[in-house]
Amino acid sequence: MDRQAEFVLRTIEERDIRFVRLWFTDVLGTLKSVAVAPAELEGAFAEGIGFDGSAIEGFTRVYESDMLAKPDPSTFAILPWRSEGPGVARLFCDIQMPDGSPSYADPRFVLKRTLTKAADLGFTFYTHPEVEFYLFKGQPEAGEIPTPVDTYGYFDNTPHGMARDFRRQAITMLEQMGISVEFSHHEGGPGQQEIDLRYADA
Template identity: 75%
Template sequence: MDRQQEFVLRTIEERDIRFVRLWFTDVLGMLKSVAVAPAELEEAFAEGIGFDGSSIEGLARVFEADMLVLPDASTFQVLPWRDETPGTARMFADIRLPDGSASLADPRYVLQRALAKAADKGLTFYTHPEIEFYLFESKLRPDGQPVPVDNAGFFDHVPRGTGHDFRRAAISLLESMGISVEFSHHEGGPGQNEIDLRYADALSTADNIMTFRAVVKEVALAQGYFASFMPKPLQGQPGSGMHTHVSLFEGDRNAFHAAGSPYQLSETGRQFIAGILRHAAEITAVTNQWVNSYKRLWGGAEAPAHVCWGHNNRSAMVRVPMYKPTKGQSTRVEIRSLDSSANPYLAYAVLLAAGMKGIDEGYQLPPEAEDDVWSLTDRERRAMGIDPLPASLDHAIHLMEGSDLVAETLGEHVFEFFLRNKKAEWAAYRDQVTHFELDQYLYRL
């Protein structure tokens, strides 16, 4: 037993923890949990806890159902919203097969595998997400529409505002769990908020995002509201994205930084961006996995619908933020297409794979977009070599289906299940008769 595991067992005894939840996600990024008694933890660390994997989306088929959850002691935290005595704690868990080998269907392992490939080249992948979400009243309107908790806008300071109190409570819980928060503010839509997590390695960030979603929903329920990470919950209002700043480090050196080069961006950084852009369309089904995602991407309001990059250009899919001369280590790239409802393990795995492909193959970075890409005509964008992102989940699925990069990164099991699930989602969506169609056609035709 290592020191971290010993620390966990000692803390559980000292703080009277009676319930330990082991967290993991299914292929779609939905948080799953199994509670174990403290007395079972020592064995769980050594051998894992058995469960029926066939009951979880995408983890196993019925004939290979027996699986294990193996807790990661480094992720141990007491759940602060369960502050009663006895207490409750959580750890993230890795999914294992009965022989102890990693499950190829575990999204956390998909990211670990991608990170290991980068580590073999001496590189560590760091990420910093800006997570947007909406806060709604607990009761819907009679027509079924959600009611935002306020009518404020971007950076608005509302006296005694619901958002202030909510963000303060959520951030306090996050920081009590060791998750550092960098910024928070009201976003552009009514009831829309943003909380930015501090830089961390990509695996820690993905774990933190899953914890973040749980904390936000718990605080919302405690305050009589509900929180949603749906990409586009309100017509005519901004969608909720998860802009993510990324960088690669070689030890303590930022591999994206080169003093004196344009925007202080190294050749490695330029090739990484080129990889993201070249493979953007085929990874979009993973970074934007819901039917509703494409209403955010194509709904304007600075959502990136076109494959291009720019310096401080917020209409571009990839942005190189303003460089701070005294902070070369902060040179980074912002990827603006992700949803805040994406599976972070899979999304960060395909982003890293695309960027690394650009580095490995020496991709050349195309010219930057200096104009507001949304204000250009289709002809102007074509003349500039700016292609669109997929316009629908159906389109994104077809592009992903032919992608060797995505298939290799996700692995055969996750790749096939993900496509099968998304095709079923699109078929169900296509079968719907919407209010729009009834309003437009019922009495006219």
């Protein structure tokens, strides 16, 4: 086992982490998750966690459904929004075939392969995600139109209110997970928000 995996196992024990979520995405970018007990994580690092790839959009056909989700210890983070109750952590996974070879349907593998090809040509790929979303008041009843939390516009100062507080809390949690944020602001539409992550190597 490598040093990063040993660090993860030690941290889980020291921080009393009770649940570890293993994350990956399908080919459409939909987040998938399986929770494992900390006692199972060492085995997951070594062998991966088996799952039915035919149930994941774009992965495999039914007759070749066995796949493995192998957690990448370098992606370990404790989820800060679970401050009460047992601690929860997450790791992103590489998706592999039963023989341990990478799955060509795994978006992480596609990215890694593309970055290698770009580097061979002398390029470095950078990304600057802008996360845009809407905030609404409460949960609407069936058939009701959601109500935005405010009617502010682009870059409007919002000294009070749910939107400002939500952005501040989201940024705090992102930074606790090691995700650098460049800035945030109100976007153009009612209730529309934006959080820009720092420009970085993909």
